[in-house]
Every structure is written in structure tokens, then in C-alpha cells.
Amino acid sequence: MNKNSFRIYTILLALFIGFAATDTAFAQRKKKKKSKKKKETPVVSIEEPSKKDLRKAEELFIYAVNEYLLEEYDQALELLLKCNDLNPKDDGIKYQTALAYSKIENYQRSLQFSKRALELDPENKYYYKLVAQNYEVLNLLKDALMVLEKQIEETGDDEEAYFQIAMLYLQMGAPRNAIEYFDIGEEKYGINDVIVRQKQRIYIRLGDLEAALKEGQKLINAYPDELTFKYSQVRLLLGNNRTDEALEMLEPILKNNPNEGEGHFLMANIYRNQGESENYYEELKKAFGCSDQLTDESFNILAGYLQFSYNEKKRFEAEELINIAMGAHPNDDRLMALNADFLISQKKYDLARTYYLKSLEKNANNFKLWKQVISIDWELQQVDSVDKHADMAIEYFPNQALLYLYSGSAKLQKKDYDEAEVIFTQGLQLVVDPSMKIDFNSQLGDTYYQMDDYAKAFTKYDEVLKVDPLNIYVLNNYAYYLSLRKENLEKAEEMSYQTIVAEPENDTYLDTYGWVLFVKGDYKKAEEYLKKAADISQASTVIEHYGDVLIKLGKTEEALEQWEKAKKLGGEVSDQLDQKINQKKYIE
16 A cells, blocks of 8 residues: 555544544544444543643644654654643544554554554544555555455445455465455446556466456457557567467557557567568667657667677668657657767767767766766866866766766866865765775875875875785876985885886886986986887877986987977976977986
């Protein structure tokens, strides 16, 4: 049972039967209890509440219902229990208390109060329903069944009660009994598609396909213009290999409704099962060109094509189907995203990003798409876009640490060091994955160094290396920054050496190691590594460093050649490069 189905009734109780507003109303309730039936109910004799208590209970009850509607159930219960003390014979108060207990999942207490409400008013069907609901949650299914049967006996026919009884029988493993009660409800209240579908599931589970099909046909007969029921019947036939009957039923539907996408998808399935690939594809084109809403099944078909995008024929068909679908559904955000996925497979990153962003304009609450957009930004080395899109995504997903890592990294590259430090620090508080914590601390170390806070920078690097001692990114940066400051050069050399052991052909790591040796004054050995770095690099800093070591070794012409090359390459070079060239000497 839907636990929220009593909310409206609760409000009515507060206004009409929650408590006795006047002596007359209360007297009427007392008078009602004089029937023989009521006298047989064993209740504890309780002293009648005073008028003052009744008024106080009424006042507290209104506040309690307000708290309940605000979903402040603990506060509501506190007030309701006081109401029970002041007016212990009020069934409405008992019922509202039971509802509040059920909201905090204290079903034993809810059962206690709902049963008491029912004792006080055995003609209120909502009290029966709540008692039955509590029994069901407590897995006392037979008790729930007895209560609902008693409800029908006492309060008359109730469609919902018949449905609940049937569902209880299902839970008890008695499907035939369930069908019996579904049939009773259907006979009394007419055909209901929910009940018919439930009966179909039962019959299929029992292996009685004919009965399931008969139920489906009842829906079709009752609602001859509702295509959904006909499609369901076709699916049932197809799912049980009765293709000829499915085809016989589907053909007139499509003849009369040629623009029904669902019908064409079903026809495509029939052709696929028959191995008619060309007809299958033609039906898909018709289906995707129809304007009715695309289903999960249709998206699965397109996604299936994307898995074979390496096949030229499949790639062409995928592109054609997506374009057809886009023409019929130009504002479908899922379709835009899927089109972007296809473009990614074709390495059309810029256009793919355009469609991801269009999809996000329709539905921004898609974390996967934001990641895709930012990944493309990064792949295209568009740092401003990374920064912009990461910050936009954080507005929708403020608890996703990855977005802070992207945002902070972009700000670091843009030399917005203060902002980078703030965003990295915020993101670090959200990190759960230890490997991501390493990434954050690494980037924070770089940020602090650029902010001239060297102690914090080196502390962050040490934190990383304590957890991941072979993190070559941190080993390289840490070593390089130590060499720039001429601090702890032995440690710098040791760390840098580990990077070239890990990646002996990496020009950045070779350059760092050579530069550490240069700062230590070991020019001959530095030349070996700086030359190797310069031979494979086009980075101006690396070339300049090689020139620096050559001048130290007295190779002036070769040094000038490297410095000129570094100047021509542009990029990051030292402020002293022109001075070095003009004066033909190394300048610190």
C-alpha cells in the first residue's frame, strides 16, 4: 500500500473527526458507542476528559498535523502523544499517531495505535487499511488478509481492498487465490489495465500463455482505439515465438497508423527474427522518422550500432539513423547526447562537445555529460573552457570532487593561483578515493609553490610521496623546485633519478635530472642527460638548459646555437636569455 495515500484523509480528520470540538459532538460519539456491538469490544474504562482537556487536545492536534505535513514526524509525535493523554478515546488522534509512527518506520507502535483507532470506530475503512498495512510490513500476511476481508464485510465493497487482498495472496504464494480476487474486483468495478497486466504476469508465471493472451484481448476489446494494448499483445506473441500471429495483428495497425513509431519498431523486430536484415533496417528508418516519443528500446538500438562503428557499413547506418531521429526529435536531450557519443567515435571532438552542451541546455543534471564536455576541453587544450564548464558543472553537482580537480587545474594553468588554492582545498574535503586525494595534494603542492609558499608546497609533496613513493609527477616537480631553490640537492637528485628509471625517454624528466646535476656543478654528467633531452624535445626551456651546460663546459658556439634555437622556439624561456646570447655567457 502507498503509505502516502492517507495524507488527504488526515487533513479531513483534523477538520471533521480528529477530536470533539463541542460537548454535543462528543456526546454523539459516546451515544454511538452504546450499540451492542461496541459493548462487546473489550476496552479499558477511562475517565471522561474535561472540556479544558478537549480544547487543549484540539489545539495541539492542529499543530501536530501541521508538523506531520511538514514531515517533522518526531515533533508531530510528541504533540500527538500529549493529545492521546488529554483525549484517550478519540479515534482520529489514534489514527494520526499511527500514521506518524509508520512514517518513522516504527510499525509495531503504528499497529498498536491503528488497532485502537479501529476499536473505537470499526466502520472507518481507512483504519482497516492502516492496520492491514502494518501487518503486511511486519510480514504478518494472514493477519493483514483477515483485516481486509473484515473491512469489506463491515464497510462494503472497496476496489482497493480487493486489489490488496489479491496482492497479499501473491506474496503468500497463492496465485490462483490472487486471480480470484482480481476477478471479483474486475467484475464489480470494470476492466482495469493495471489488474489485467498483473493477471497476465501471473498466468505467464503459471505457464498459461493462452489465459494471458485472453486477458490482453479483453483490454483490446474494451478499448479498441488504444494502440498501447494492441502493441502489448504483439509483444507477448513475439516473446513466445508466435510470429505469424503477431504479424497478422500488426499489419492492419500499421496500415491504419503509418506514422506510429512503436509499430514500426515491432515490425523491425519481426524482420530481424526472420533474418531479413534489409527490411529490418528499412523499418528502423521509418520508426526513427516518426514523431512519437523514443523509448529506451529505441535508444538501445542506436547504442548497439555505435558499438560497431568500426564497421564502415554499420557506421554509415548509425549516422543515417541518428540523423533521421534528430530530424524527427530535434529537442530530445538524450538523442543529442547519443549523437555526441557517435561523433566522439569519429574523433569529431569539437562537434561532439557542441551536441553535449545542447543536451545539457535541456537537462543539466547529467554528470556523465559534464565529464564528457570537460574531457573534450582538456583534450583540445582549451583551458578557459575547462575552467568555465567545470565551474558550471559544480553548480549542479557541488559534491563531485572530480569537478573541483578540473576547475582547480585550469585555474592553476591560467595562473589564478589564489582561486586555484581555494577550489582545490574545497574539493579535497569531498574526496573519498585515495588516488584522487593524491591528485589534489599534487596540484596543491604546485599551487603553493607558485604562490611562493614553499614550505606548504613541499609538505604537500611529502604527503603524496608518503602514500605513493613512486609518483613520478611529484618526484619530478619536487626535484626541479628544490634545484631552483638550491635546497636539499641530494634528495632532489635521488627523486629525479627515479623518474628517468621509470621513463628513460621522457624529455621533461631527463631535463630535470640534468638540471639538478647542473645546479650541483656536475656539468659533464649534466651534459649527457640534457643533450639527450634536447635531442628529443621541442620545449624551449629544455633547449636553453642544454645551452647553459654547454657554456659551462666552454663550448661557446654550441651553446649560442642552442640558445638561439630556444629563442626561436618561443614559449617559456628565462628572462636572461637575450642577455646570455649578447654576452656569450651563462647568467644566473
